[in-house]
Amino acid sequence: MSAVHVSTKINGDDVEFVCRPDESLLDVLRDRLGMTGSKEGCGTGDCGSCSVTLDGRLVCSCLVMGAEVGGHEIGTIEGMAQGDKLHPLQQKFLEGAALQCGICTPGFLIAARALLERNMDPTETEVRYWLAGNLCRCTGYDKIVRAVMDTAKDMRKAAAKSSAKKPAAKKSPAKKTAKKGARHAA
Amino acid sequence: MLKVKLGGTLVNKAGGRTEFEVEGANIMQMLRNLGRTCPELEPMLKKGVSVAVDGQIYRDAMLQPLGPENEIILLPRMAGG
Amino acid sequence: MPLDANTPDLRTEFKSVGTRPNRPDGVDKVTGRARFGADFSAPGQLVGLVLRSPHAHARIKSIDTSAAEALPGVKAVITYKDIPEQEGCDKDVLVNIMARGTALYDGHAVAAVAATDAAVARKALKLIKVDYKVLKHVTDVDEAMKPSAPVLHPGRFEPVDYNSLETASHVSGKQETKTKTREGSNIAGRYVFGHGDVDKGFKQADIIVEHEFKTEATHQGYIEPHACVASVSSDGMAELWVCTQGPFMVRDVCASLLGMDVSRLRVTPSEIGGGFGGKTTVFIEPVALALSRKAGKPVKVVMSRSEVFRCTGPTSSASMWVKIGAKKDGTFVAADAVLKYQGGAFPGSPVEMGAMCAFACYDLRNVRIVGYDVVTNRPKQAAYRAPGAPMSAFAVEGVIGEIADKLGIDAIDIRLKNAAKEGTVSSYGPTFGPVGLVETLEAAKAHKNYKVKLGKNQGRGVASGFWFNFAGNTCVSINLNVDGTLALALGTVDIGGSRASMCLMAAEELGIAYDDVRAIIADTSSLGYNDISEGSRVTFSSGLATIKAVRDLKKRMCGRAAKIWGIPEDAVKWENGAAHPAGANAGGFDPLSIKEIAAQASATGGPLAGHYEINAEGAGPSFATHVCDVEVDPETGAMKVLRYLVVQDAGKAIHPSYVEGQYQGGAVQGIGWVLNEEYFYGKDGTLQNAGFLDYRIPVCSDVPMIDTVIVEVPNPGHPYGVRGVGETSIVPPLACVANAVSSAIGVRARTLPMSPPKVLAAIEGVAASKA
Numbered sequence A: 001m002s003a004v005h006v007s008t009k010i011n012g013d014d015v016e017f018v019c020r021p022d023e024s025l026l027d028v029l030r031d032r033l034g035m036t037g038s039k040e041g042c043g044t045g046d047c048g049s050c051s052v053t054l055d056g057r058l059v060c061s062c063l064v065m066g067a068e069v070g071g072h073e074i075g076t077i078e079g080m081a082q083g084d085k086l087h088p089l090q091q092k093f094l095e096g097a098a099l100q101c102g103i104c105t106p107g108f109l110i111a112a113r114a115l116l117e118r119n120m121d122p123t124e125t126e127v128r129y130w131l132a133g134n135l136c137r138c139t140g141y142d143k144i145v146r147a148v149m150d151t152a153k154d155m156r157k158a159a160a161k162s163s164a165k166k167p168a169a170k171k172s173p174a175k176k177t178a179k180k181g182a183r184h185a186a
Numbered sequence B: 001m002l003k004v005k006l007g008g009t010l011v012n013k014a015g016g017r018t019e020f021e022v023e024g025a026n027i028m029q030m031l032r033n034l035g036r037t038c039p040e041l042e043p044m045l046k047k048g049v050s051v052a053v054d055g056q057i058y059r060d061a062m063l064q065p066l067g068p069e070n071e072i073i074l075l076p077r078m079a080g081g
Numbered sequence C: 001m002p003l004d005a006n007t008p009d010l011r012t013e014f015k016s017v018g019t020r021p022n023r024p025d026g027v028d029k030v031t032g033r034a035r036f037g038a039d040f041s042a043p044g045q046l047v048g049l050v051l052r053s054p055h056a057h058a059r060i061k062s063i064d065t066s067a068a069e070a071l072p073g074v075k076a077v078i079t080y081k082d083i084p085e086q087e088g089c090d091k092d093v094l095v096n097i098m099a100r101g102t103a104l105y106d107g108h109a110v111a112a113v114a115a116t117d118a119a120v121a122r123k124a125l126k127l128i129k130v131d132y133k134v135l136k137h138v139t140d141v142d143e144a145m146k147p148s149a150p151v152l153h154p155g156r157f158e159p160v161d162y163n164s165l166e167t168a169s170h171v172s173g174k175q176e177t178k179t180k181t182r183e184g185s186n187i188a189g190r191y192v193f194g195h196g197d198v199d200k201g202f203k204q205a206d207i208i209v210e211h212e213f214k215t216e217a218t219h220q221g222y223i224e225p226h227a228c229v230a231s232v233s234s235d236g237m238a239e240l241w242v243c244t245q246g247p248f249m250v251r252d253v254c255a256s257l258l259g260m261d262v263s264r265l266r267v268t269p270s271e272i273g274g275g276f277g278g279k280t281t282v283f284i285e286p287v288a289l290a291l292s293r294k295a296g297k298p299v300k301v302v303m304s305r306s307e308v309f310r311c312t313g314p315t316s317s318a319s320m321w322v323k324i325g326a327k328k329d330g331t332f333v334a335a336d337a338v339l340k341y342q343g344g345a346f347p348g349s350p351v352e353m354g355a356m357c358a359f360a361c362y363d364l365r366n367v368r369i370v371g372y373d374v375v376t377n378r379p380k381q382a383a384y385r386a387p388g389a390p391m392s393a394f395a396v397e398g399v400i401g402e403i404a405d406k407l408g409i410d411a412i413d414i415r416l417k418n419a420a421k422e423g424t425v426s427s428y429g430p431t432f433g434p435v436g437l438v439e440t441l442e443a444a445k446a447h448k449n450y451k452v453k454l455g456k457n458q459g460r461g462v463a464s465g466f467w468f469n470f471a472g473n474t475c476v477s478i479n480l481n482v483d484g485t486l487a488l489a490l491g492t493v494d495i496g497g498s499r500a501s502m503c504l505m506a507a508e509e510l511g512i513a514y515d516d517v518r519a520i521i522a523d524t525s526s527l528g529y530n531d532i533s534e535g536s537r538v539t540f541s542s543g544l545a546t547i548k549a550v551r552d553l554k555k556r557m558c559g560r561a562a563k564i565w566g567i568p569e570d571a572v573k574w575e576n577g578a579a580h581p582a583g584a585n586a587g588g589f590d591p592l593s594i595k596e597i598a599a600q601a602s603a604t605g606g607p608l609a610g611h612y613e614i615n616a617e618g619a620g621p622s623f624a625t626h627v628c629d630v631e632v633d634p635e636t637g638a639m640k641v642l643r644y645l646v647v648q649d650a651g652k653a654i655h656p657s658y659v660e661g662q663y664q665g666g667a668v669q670g671i672g673w674v675l676n677e678e679y680f681y682g683k684d685g686t687l688q689n690a691g692f693l694d695y696r697i698p699v700c701s702d703v704p705m706i707d708t709v710i711v712e713v714p715n716p717g718h719p720y721g722v723r724g725v726g727e728t729s730i731v732p733p734l735a736c737v738a739n740a741v742s743s744a745i746g747v748r749a750r751t752l753p754m755s756p757p758k759v760l761a762a763i764e765g766v767a768a769s770k771a
């Protein structure tokens, strides 16, 4: 098997790598690029701890081939905070003790961000079904669901404030039309 | 004299006896004397036991002082998750 | 235990303790920066993979590794021959990490390779030729006890006279009396607990209920597979980076298995992605070290999920019989139980603890519990959260639920009537000190969930549970930095936020801000021996040691202040983060803050630090009461958990958010045990569901919010009253959900898991018997 050369964008940065055709995107991220924030809990698409976005779509990086991502845009946990400013979800997870061991946390954060980008006002049931592809063995999900709901509430408040200031520039949530995450479509 | 009760498997090893009277000022001495009184228990004691003193479980504190007023119960060694 | 003279033994007023600050490792964990087991790498490392038996039971006639060794890129191939038996090592652990002559379960390690990359290593595994002679196998506990069962360890366990088993009608194989004198049996141990006269007790009963119960093995299900990097140098110096609950245990066990001096092996624990007891032993660690030793290079071994299921320890499966007698008013007069737990291919199932916990919630004059430890062709069980207790509680609390129903007594009232309290002689022997079961029952009864009106096909269940809690060896040291902040070094791995709790206790004790203390988990060369993070012992033991280490430091800082002021040491006291003259007579000095003392440390005698080493004792038991509402769909048998309440005694909650987290996480693991989780073996004895798709742990949409109430009945053994909280929460859910189902549809499920087909069959059975 000869290696493949791939040019892609990860968290907004241009990245080049070589990999074997049988390597998953998760293998590439972790073993070739040293981005170990995405975790491998199963390698078979069942746990969600490897969640990343591919062109805004939520996917399990263990089910995507590394060789396939050329020309696409990948978003990982390493790109979630802006500089030293945590994403509101990260902040809420921290404050709300929504992690115990923390191995599932990157996956939940990526998945939750994908949800809130589509729906800033999810019901508890919507949150629970959206996150059903992410396993957590420590928390019983209670504090995770609360953290996501609380973040959504804060984001709605912030959006209402900014739209009250300049009603003309009302921003609709990004990627509203993006397709539903691959693993949720099944 | 200390009154020592046995729990669990220890009873079988001691030929069905559930209570012993032995000398000893702490757990280590008590266990040593118990082993002498009842050699059948020796292997279990060597393997390790837990000792409940007045309801408090000790797994390793061999120097814990004991007196005749204490309720002393030997239990199998415990492990947790 | 007495604490130092000028501090109260039991603190009851708190500034930091009981607040909910962000945890010190939090930002790293939400940004992906935290390094877990598989996130470590060493320069030039090889990839290690393990070849595992595809058979449940087989004699290994030969292993030919020559083709694998010849493959370019392969740097080492090992079998049991590369790990010769050392004197004094734990033989069962040795055999479990690498089969010696016989493969005892599907997934048992047989050989291992280290190669330049994963692809080469995989290819090498395929080139290893193992010649097996498949043997008869047994995976069910009742079957394994029968005289006709294949014996796993011929000659090791005494032969059994099957007629003499007092379990009479309850042990399968009653009619088979043949004893195998030569081979022995699969019964590794028989344990008896209790007191009083059970037969006499039952004579006083107005009602007696007895049933048989079965639970399947469940896996701890931590999301992080086992992982480690081992590096052994040619001079024998070795390093191991590993995700484990017990780095010191890993060091000592690996050293003993491999014949190394303990001082040569330094183990650094990574962040740990869940353990729940499953990471309290070794699997791949000694194998990685042996590979590295042979290859002369660092070797990284990471388990796949299917390896985690097939070869690390799930808990036991259990077959049980429970009988309880009660008076009309609900008073229990006698209780009897037989518990049979299989612990996989080696002795050591947690049946003793299951037996001790079974009736621990109740004040019983006449009680007897007999437990059997049985070996089968399954992976060696490992501790799983309150090992052994959830199964026996499932049976006992189920019978109690039925008695309450039959007598028309409220489920909480009947428990209140019989609840163990201070002074009760526990069913396993010792007399209880102050314990909080009654308080949890009362709080559950007063909770709004207990008053919600139920609809059609809905039902409510109640169950209580107990866990001992452990203490053990603990070393802590605390260093005062030049700016007055502190570095706290702990030796107990942080599984669920314990560093935050330790910082809170240190800050409380010093009277300084939480943020001024930074806690780290030290490697095995930096601190004295610490026991494993297990048995709900961390917040209790490391907390106790942290408080005492801080008191040691305070004493030294007061000594410094005394020198600076030129007054006697005992004329100085510590208050609100500063040294003060103890009274008017001591002199009119301005207090010296911790920052001022730190700044002058070098000039006044050198660095300041405190430390404490203890084999802690005095962990108080923790009781819990759970209440659950379910709705069952009579058409499909599917059930939905509508509401779930956990009430548990924490003694004192240091960081309430993480206490709640333990309650919630334990409850949901228990719910999984009832609803879906099970080890499913095929006819050939191989595991059929070694993945998260088929071994289904609860997902977010399976459960509701988990309501919690923290009861605080202080533990006199800890200066702040702390009790361990990690394990009790998994004890009641099995029975709690089962009792709710029975109240919803009138079907008592006594076999877990209660998957929809089973529930449906039970519903149809009831309907048929009515028709």
Ligand code: FES
Pocket: A039, A040, A041, A042, A043, A044, A045, A046, A047, A048, A049, A050, A051, A060, A061, A062, A063
């Ligand atoms: S590792 Fe990708 S879903 Fe589990």
Ligand code: FES
Pocket: A098, A099, A100, A101, A102, A103, A104, A105, A135, A136, A137, A138, A139, C223, C273, C274
């Ligand atoms: S916090 Fe441990 S798995 Fe989610």
